[in-house]
Structure formats: structure tokens, C-alpha cells
Amino acid sequence: MAKQTHQRSKPLRKERRKLAAIMFTDMVGYSALVQKNEKLAMELLEEHNRLLRASFPKFNGKEIKTIGDAFLVEFSSALDATRCAVDIQKVLEQRNARVRPERMVQIKIGLHVGDVIYRGKDVFGDGVNIASRIEPVAGPGGICLSEDVARQVQNKLDYPLIRLGRGELKNIEVPVELYKVFLPWQQKLIPFSDRIGFVLRQKRSRLFATLTGILLLMIGMSWMIFETYLSRVQANSSLPEKSVAVLPFQNIGENAEDEYLVDGITESLITDVARIPGLFVIARNSVFQYKGKPVKAQSVGEELKVRYVLEGSIQRAANKLRVTAQLIDAMTENLVWGSKFDPELKDIFAVQDSISMSIVNALQVTFSALEQSKMKAERPTNIDAQELYWKGLTHGRRRTKADNDLAIQYLNHAMEKDSRFAPAHATLASTLRFRFAFGFERNPSILDQVRQQVDRALELNPTLPEGMLVKGLLQREEGDLAGAIQTLLRLYEMFPHDAQCLYYLGNAYRDVGDLSKAVDFHKKALDVDPLYIFNAYNLAIDYWQLRQTDQLELYANKTISLDPNHFVGQMMKAYLLGLQGKENEALEAMARTIAAEPNHLDSYGVRASILVSFGRFDEAVKDLRYLLGKDPNSFTGIIAAIPLLVNLGKFNEAQALIESTLRFPVLPLVQGLELKAFLKLYDGIIKRETGKQELAQKHFEEARMSVEQHLARFPQSPTLRSLHSAILSMEGRFDQAFKEVELAISAIPGRYDFVFDLARLHAMRGDKVKMLAALQKAVDLGQRDFANMEIDIFLKKYRQDPGFVSFFETAGKKYLTRTSI
Numbered sequence: 017m018a019k020q021t022h023q024r025s026k027p028l029r030k031e032r033r034k035l036a037a038i039m040f041t042d043m044v045g046y047s048a049l050v051q052k053n054e055k056l057a058m059e060l061l062e063e064h065n066r067l068l069r070a071s072f073p074k075f076n077g078k079e080i081k082t083i084g085d086a087f088l089v090e091f092s093s094a095l096d097a098t099r100c101a102v103d104i105q106k107v108l109e110q111r112n113a114r115v116r117p118e119r120m121v122q123i124k125i126g127l128h129v130g131d132v133i134y135r136g137k138d139v140f141g142d143g144v145n146i147a148s149r150i151e152p153v154a155g156p157g158g159i160c161l162s163e164d165v166a167r168q169v170q171n172k173l174d175y176p177l178i179r180l181g182r183g184e185l186k187n188i189e190v191p192v193e194l195y196k197v198f199l200p201w202q203q204k205l206i207p208f209s210d211r212i213g214f215v216l217r218q219k220r221s222r223l224f225a226t227l228t229g230i231l232l233l234m235i236g237m238s239w240m241i242f243e244t245y246l247s248r249v250q251a252n253s254s255l256p257e258k259s260v261a262v263l264p265f266q267n268i269g270e271n272a273e274d275e276y277l278v279d280g281i282t283e284s285l286i287t288d289v290a291r292i293p294g295l296f297v298i299a300r301n302s303v304f305q306y307k308g309k310p311v312k313a314q315s316v317g318e319e320l321k322v323r324y325v326l327e328g329s330i331q332r333a334a335n336k337l338r339v340t341a342q343l344i345d346a347m348t349e350n351l352v353w354g355s356k357f358d359p360e361l362k363d364i365f366a367v368q369d370s371i372s373m374s375i376v377n378a379l380q381v382t383f384s385a386l387e388q389s390k391m392k393a394e395r396p397t398n399i400d401a402q403e404l405y406w407k408g409l410t411h412g413r414r415r416t417k418a419d420n421d422l423a424i425q426y427l428n429h430a431m432e433k434d435s436r437f438a439p440a441h442a443t444l445a446s447t448l449r450f451r452f453a454f455g456f457e458r459n460p461s462i463l464d465q466v467r468q469q470v471d472r473a474l475e476l477n478p479t480l481p482e483g484m485l486v487k488g489l490l491q492r493e494e495g496d497l498a499g500a501i502q503t504l505l506r507l508y509e510m511f512p513h514d515a516q517c518l519y520y521l522g523n524a525y526r527d528v529g530d531l532s533k534a535v536d537f538h539k540k541a542l543d544v545d546p547l548y549i550f551n552a553y554n555l556a557i558d559y560w561q562l563r564q565t566d567q568l569e570l571y572a573n574k575t576i577s578l579d580p581n582h583f584v585g586q587m588m589k590a591y592l593l594g595l596q597g598k599e600n601e602a603l604e605a606m607a608r609t610i611a612a613e614p615n616h617l618d619s620y621g622v623r624a625s626i627l628v629s630f631g632r633f634d635e636a637v638k639d640l641r642y643l644l645g646k647d648p649n650s651f652t653g654i655i656a657a658i659p660l661l662v663n664l665g666k667f668n669e670a671q672a673l674i675e676s677t678l679r680f681p682v683l684p685l686v687q688g689l690e691l692k693a694f695l696k697l698y699d700g701i702i703k704r705e706t707g708k709q710e711l712a713q714k715h716f717e718e719a720r721m722s723v724e725q726h727l728a729r730f731p732q733s734p735t736l737r738s739l740h741s742a743i744l745s746m747e748g749r750f751d752q753a754f755k756e757v758e759l760a761i762s763a764i765p766g767r768y769d770f771v772f773d774l775a776r777l778h779a780m781r782g783d784k785v786k787m788l789a790a791l792q793k794a795v796d797l798g799q800r801d802f803a804n805m806e807i808d809i810f811l812k813k814y815r816q817d818p819g820f821v822s823f824f825e826t827a828g829k830k831y832l833t834r835t836s837i
Contacts, residue, residue, distance in 0.1 A: 033141070036090045036132045037097040037165065039077070040147040041068065041104075043085035044122040044156045056118070061085055064121050067107055075100035080139050088144065094129050094168035101125045101159045102175060102197065109157065109201050110570055126151030128162040146192060153180070153194060163193035175199060258379045259296035259322040262286045264307040265339075266329040278330045279304075280406025281339075281364060288372045289326070290513065291391050294381040298322060299515035299545035317346025320546055324352065326375065335361045341371050343378055353378045362399045365392070393477060394439055401433035405440050412447045417456045417615065423447045438473045442482035445469035449489060454615060458649045460681065466490055481507060485516055492524055495684040498729060500524050515545040522554055526561070529688035529733025531764070534558050549578045549585065556588060561687065563766035563798060583613035587622055594626045595800060602626050617643050621653045624660075631803030633664055648676065651686045658698050663807045667702045674699050685726065688735030693723035697743050701809055704746070712746075719743045734763035738773050742810070745780045753777055768797035776810035784814065788823055795827050802828045 043064055049057040064085070072079055072089055075096040080088045091097035104125065112120045128150060130143030146162060154160035161169070166177055180194040262285050267278040283300055290297040298320050306316065313325040328341035342354035353374050357367045369388075376383045396402050408426035411419040427444040431437060445466045452462045467490060473483035484507040492500035504521045507514060522537035535558045542551040556571040572588040579585050590605035606623040613619065620643040627636035640657040643650055654677050661670035674695050677683070683691040700715030720743045727736050741756035754777060760770045775790035791805070799805070806824045807815070814820040 032134045034132055034134070035129065036092070036143060037094045037127065037129045038132065038143045038147040039087070039089040039091065039097050039101060040126045040144070040151045041087045041089075042124050042151050044124060046085040060119065060121050064123070067111070067121075068104055068123075071100055071104045071107065074103065088139065088147075090132070090139075094127070094165045095172055097127050098159070098161065098165060098169045098173060098197065101127060102173070102199070105157055105159060105199055106201075107566065109199075110566075110573075114573060122156040124151050124154040124156060125159045126154055126161075127159065127165045129164040129168065130162075150192070150194060154196065157199070159197040159199070161195045161197065163195065166193075166195040173197070258294055258324075258381055259298075260289060260324045260326060260343075260375065260379075261298040261303050261316055261320050261322045262289055263311075263316065263325060263327045264304055265327070265341075267331075268329045269332045271332065274330075274332045276407050276410040277332060277403065279307075279410060280402075281330060281368070283406075283409060285326070285368055285371060288368055288391055289375060290511070291387065292372065292376060292381060292383050293387065295375075295379070296322070296513055296544070299548065301515070301548035302545045305547045312349070313344040313346045314349050321543075322346060324375075324379070326371075332361075337361055337364065337367075339364075339367050341374075343375060361403075364399075364402075365395055390479070394480065396430070396434040396437040396440070398434045398437075401430045401437050401440065404430035404433060405437070405443070408440070408443060408447070412443070412450070415450075415454065415613070415615070420447065420451050420456055424451075436476055438476035438480050439482055441469045441473035441476065442480055442486055445473065445486045445490075446482065449486060449493075453493075456615065458647055463490070463493065479510065481511055481514060481517070485514075485520065488517075488524070489520060492520070492527070493682070493684065495682045497524055497528050497685055501528070513544045515541055515548070515551075518544065519551065519554065522558070526558060526687055527685045528730040529685075529735045530730070531558055531562055535562075547578060549575055549582055552578060553584045553588065560591075561767070562764055563768055565766075565798060581612060583609045583616055583619065586612055587619065590622070590626060594629060595798070597800065599630045617647045618650060618652050621650065621656050624656055625801075628656075628660060628804045629801035633660065633803070636660060637664070637666075644673070649680070651684070651691060655686060655689060655691075655694065658695070659809075660804070662698055662701060663804065663809050667706060670698065671702055674702075685730075688733050690723050690726045690736055690739060693719040693726075693739055693743065695719075696722060697739070697746065700746060705809075716743055716746045720747065732763075734760035734767070734770065737763075738770050741773060741777065745777050745810075750777065750781050766797060768794040768799035771797060772799055772805065776808065779811045779814060782813075784817065784819065787811070787814070788819060791823060 043061065046057060046061065049060070065082070068087055069079065071077070076092055077096070077100050078090045080090055082088070089097075089100075091100065104123070108121055108123065112122070126147045126149070128143055128147040130146060131141045132139055132143040133141040150160045150162060160180075161177070170177060176198045177195045178198050180196055182191045182193045262282065265278050265282045265285075267275050286297065286300050286303070289295060290299075302320060313327070316325050317323065323346060325344045325346050326341060327344065328339065331338040337357070337359055339357040339359070340355075341357075343352040344350070345352055355370070355374065357370065359367050369392075373383070396405070404426045408423045408430060410423075411426065412423035413419075424444065424447055427440050427447060430440040431444070434440070448462050448466045448469065451457050452459075452466070466486065470483055470486045470490060473480055474487065477483065484503055488500045488503035488507070491497075491503060501521070501524050504517055504524060507517045508521060511517065518537050518541035522534045522541060525531070525537060526534035535555065538551065538554045538558055541548075542555065545551055552571050552574040556568055556575055559565075559567040559571060569592065572592055575588045576585045580589075586605050586609040590602045590609060593602035593605055603623070603626060606619070606626060610616075610619050610623070620639040624636040624639040624643075627633070627639065637657075637660065640653055640660070643653040644657060647653065654673065658670050658673060661667075661673070678692070678695055683695070685691070696715045696719035700712045700719065703709075703715060704712035720740070723736055723740050723743060727733070727740060730736060737756045738760040741753040741760070744750070744753035744756065754774075757770060757774050757777060761767070761774065764770065771790055771794040775787050775794060778784075778787035778790055794805075795802075802824050805811070806820075811820070
């Protein structure tokens, strides 16, 4: 009787059922690694857990439990589950590309939609069992789906599905139709070996399995050979079939000083071939990475994603040349065309025409007589002018002041030889512009010279690409961004693969705050010029502005990998280290950045921003003073210096900087920020802080009118809207201000600085609770310059508030290795 009473008093375990998408993951090789190196295994498991757990909530995944090195996760939809699986494998692929082989983390993922039973804290049912049995079929780095999942995600996923077939799974009675997600970085066009492995795992008689295995092994070996060829086809499938890389011709003459001639002829050939409609031609910056290196056409084709490679050599003896050229199919390494020429130097253009037309004929593209005549119109009538032009180009490529001086001299001499040589005028304009932009000489009169030269170039040849490009850049620097975009778009329509046009169109769209177009054009620039470090750098900056951390890290690491010793590579490394709170390492990387390119003065502004994020304000101000002392026209330095000086209460210094900047003839948009409105806003804040309320309101009104003029032209710019909201808050127009900042946040939800702007509005309105909530959200999204946030002038009234102080102390200790908050 006592026994029965005991049974009645035992609580019943509640059970509920639901249909769910189930993900089952397993870490490859974990058990073996534990036996071999337990410490490393635990480190990798911890990192594995952190990376996967970061992906689950992005796709509404609910972690049910972990089983050693495996995760069991529930999703409300099959599409969410599959997208999450792809995201995880993509993150791991990018991570594994940066680590040593022994530190790689690979997982297998199985997905199924089915009935799930919840009993207490545990789960059961076919949904769980089948997902766990599917997972081993996925293979390292793979994703395997049941037919139920495949049916729901077909045509909704960015990646194709490969059918593996129907087979039996361990302890599952009914055979299951399985599919695999084709992930492009696995570099298999049709993963036939996966099908073989799947079939061999099925329950069959031993004899049948043996015979089938032998047959399939033979087929598989043949397929593996064929697969190598197919993978090359796939590598080039994203680019046009008629794509060419013109490698730097070799100087096989005795005189090393003829290098400028050989490089000049190569550049002229690249320009000529790029003018041929229907051809995709890799830009000069990328192909010249191979200069002086022994390379195979096949490896060049795979790295640059082109089908054909043109290579050759040049030998000079006095005014005689010997030129050899050959066009190679990079997939097969077969010779498509080849020839030798022995011209006089004055006849080099005829050789270039012959090579260009041979490519046209070999690749069967159309090159009309009109298009050919346009190409020939760009050439000088005097070969001496061409030689001087090539010398100017060579020195202009070297980013030193001495070389810039020499480039200008040679180009002027070229125009003395042939005053109607339009490319020389355009290139001189570009060289002078670089002189100004890079800080060698910031005399505004240089821009007048740029304007004169580009006008002359376009007078001689209205559709000269080099002239149109420089005109667009000049319009951008004069503040006419709408005109700059219009000019560059006309050039883009004529030459859609012009790398510099794509590069600067991306920059122009970033300046007006249209980041989606900036990314689009910068990606196009990277396609046509994949080894040019500034293309990867630009995309890193775009994604920094979008606050998409995964893409930022991807392109920052690509920038570093292209040239770890380049100042831009070191700068990206410093930035990533700063985001990770590694103060000393970040500043060491910035020291290397400045040492690598001392003339790039804006590097001091970047270092100042890193110093600010760690509360090292005096050092940051010192760097900004140095930058602006050397280059008073540095808009990036001005934008960094004024808020910092105001936040620190250095009103006189900030006021002097504002007044000197307002005297500039042009105040452009800089990465979406309208400079005049920005200056007037902080001018008004200084007046308000020093008790000059009427003047403050006058400056706020002027700031608002200025930014509203630009918003009328570029309404898609979230940066302009955020600036507008700050100005409106200073005028007490909070309803409008909140609408504007909410529009900015909705445009780019991940931009933590816009969320910080929301916190500022709440502070200005006196709502401490909402201010702290917005600050927390900004930190959650990735904002890390806690010291600067804490002294922000918009938050001034809360600086002594215990809750406010406590928030920053907690956040700083959590995210930074050391901070002087």
C-alpha cells in the first residue's frame, strides 16, 4: 500500500509535441584531438561554441542542448535553419583561412524537419533522430538536408542543392532522400565523390556492396580527373568567357634603364585591349604584381579569374625593338596565338595594333573601325613625346614627392614635344591632383592647374577616359558630388570595366551616403583589379560604415593578405586590434603604418582615433595637431579634431579651427558628412557653452539650412539624417530629431554610432533610462570608444550621474584590455 501511495505522489512529467526544423552539428576530429592535445582541444571547442552561438540568434535559432562537441538547435522554419548552417560554415571557412592547419575547426551539419517531443528539459522524436543520422553524411565543412528541408528551401537559398540520392540511415526504418548544399568555397562543381560515399554507406548485401564499390571506385577515379578540369571552368564561370590578363612584358635588353619603356608599352597594350568592347581586361595594378616573377598562365588565370593570358618580351637596341607576344589559354595552357615583331621604336603603335587585332580575331570579338580610330586618336604624333610620357607615368606610379616632381617635369616636356597629346594633359592633371590629395603640396592653386590641364585634355578629346576620370575627381573635390557622379557614370557606360572609374564611383557614392551603391562599385573594381590593395581596403571601409563586422573583417584581412607590409595593410591590422581592445598591439601596428608611409599624414588621424578609444586624449590631440599643422586642409583630421577638442573643453582651439576651415573655398561632403553644417553645429555648441545663446541659435539655424540643402539632393544618406537630428535637438525640435535618427537607424540597423546619436537625443531631452538603454544597444552593436562617449558634450549633464559612470566603468572593463576611463 505504501508503494502505491508513493507512485501516486510522484509528479507526472509534462510532454508536448511540435513540428520544428532541427539542426544537429558535430565537430570533426574532436575526440582524436582530445587524446592528442587536450589543452588545444578545449581551446578550439570553446571557440567553436562561441562562433556557433553567435550565429543561432541571427536566424531565430533556439539552442536546445549541447552533447559534448555537438549542438542540437531548433528553428521555426527550414529556411532559417539552412541559412544559419550556411552562415556557420562561411564563418568557419573564413576563420580557417587565417589559422594554421592544426588550429582549424570543421563541423558537419545535418538538418531535418519533423516531429519533436519535449519532455522536461530533454527532446526526442524523429526530427531529432533523423537530423543526428544525416549529419555524418555532410562531411567536413558540409551541410546535409533531408528531402523535407530541401523542398522548403529550394529556389529560396543563394546556393544550389545537390541530390545525393535515397538511402538508409542507422536506426531509421524508412529510407531518406538526402541533399547537400553546394558551398562554392569547397571548390567542387558536382561533388560526385559525396554520392559514392553515400551509396557505399547504405545497407546492402556484402557481395552487392563489393561489386558496386569496385565499379563506383573506377567511375570515381575517372570523375576525379575530370573534376579537376571542371573546377577550373567553375573558377572562371563568374566572369566573361572572353577575359584577358596582360602580364608585364619582360625587358630582355642589356639596359636596365629601358624598364620604363617596357612598362610603358605594357600599359599602352592594357589600355588598347581594354578599349575592345566585349573583353574583360584585368587592370594594370593587379597584373603588375607579377612583374619580374616566374608564373604559369594557369595560376594567373585562377588567381585573377580570367580565361586568357597575354605575355611577351621586349629587347631594345638603339631605336630598334624586338617584341614577342603570345596569347595563352589559361585553362589548358595551350598557345592560342603568338608572333614576333622587329619594328623601329617609332613604329611601336603599329605593333600594338597588330597585337590587339590578333586578340580580336582569336577571341572572335567585334572591334569596329570607328572604335579603332578613337583609340588611335589618343596617341601622339611624336614618338619622343610618347617616351617622355612613359617616363612620367613610371615616376608617377612611385608615391614619393621626388618622383612626383619628376613625373610633372617629364609630362610637361612631353607636351612641349606635342601640345595636342591629350593623354599627357590628362595624366599631368591626375599627377597634380595626387600631389594635392596626398599632401605633398596643399596649395589651392594646384587645383587650378588641374582644372586647366583636364579642360585642355577634354578639349582635344571629349571622350578621353583619363580626362573624364580626372574631371569627375575634380568635381568631387570642388564639392559638386552630383556632377562628379554624373561624369563618372558616363565614363562607366562607355567603359564598364575601367577599374579607376569603378573605384572612384564607389568613393563618390560613399561620400553622399549611398553605401549600397558604394559596395556595388567597389566590388566591381575588385573584380577587375583583384590584387590592388586599395580595392579591398575600400570595401573594408564601406562595411565599417555599414557596421557589418563579418564583412569588415573579411576585407580587412584581404587587405592585409595582399601586402602585410603596406601602410594600408598595417592600418587595417591596427583597426582590427583596436576593435578587439588590444591597445598596445593596435598602436604598434599604427607605428608601423606611419613608418611604412610617413607622407600619408591622415595616418596620424587614424592613430588619434585609436588613442581616443582608449582614453589617451592628450596623445590624440598631439597627433591631430601634428596632422593639421602639416596639412591644414585634411578634412578627416578636422572632423576628428573638432568634437574631441569641444568634448575636452578646449573651446578656443576648436573655435580657431572651425573659423579657419569655414574660410576654405570648398566644404564638401566627406563620407556622407556635410562639412559646413558639421562646423556650424559645433560652432553653435561652443557659443551655447560660453553663454552666447543668441549666437548659438543663429549657428544652429545656419547648420540646419546647410544640411537640409544637401538632404534635398541626397535624401538616401543616413549620415546626413543623423547630422540633421543632432542639429534639430540643439534647436529643441525633438520630435523631428527623433524621426531623423530613426530613419538613419532603419537605413543601416547595425550602425552603432547612429544608435549612440539616439542616446544623445534622449540625454538632451532628459530621459536617463532611455539614454542608458540606447547606450547599451550601441555597445552591444560594437561601439567601443567608451572614453570618448563618456565625455561627449551631448551627454554632459550626466557625467557625474552614478548610473552613467557605472555603465561606462562596467562596459570598459568588459570589452577593453586596458582603458583610462
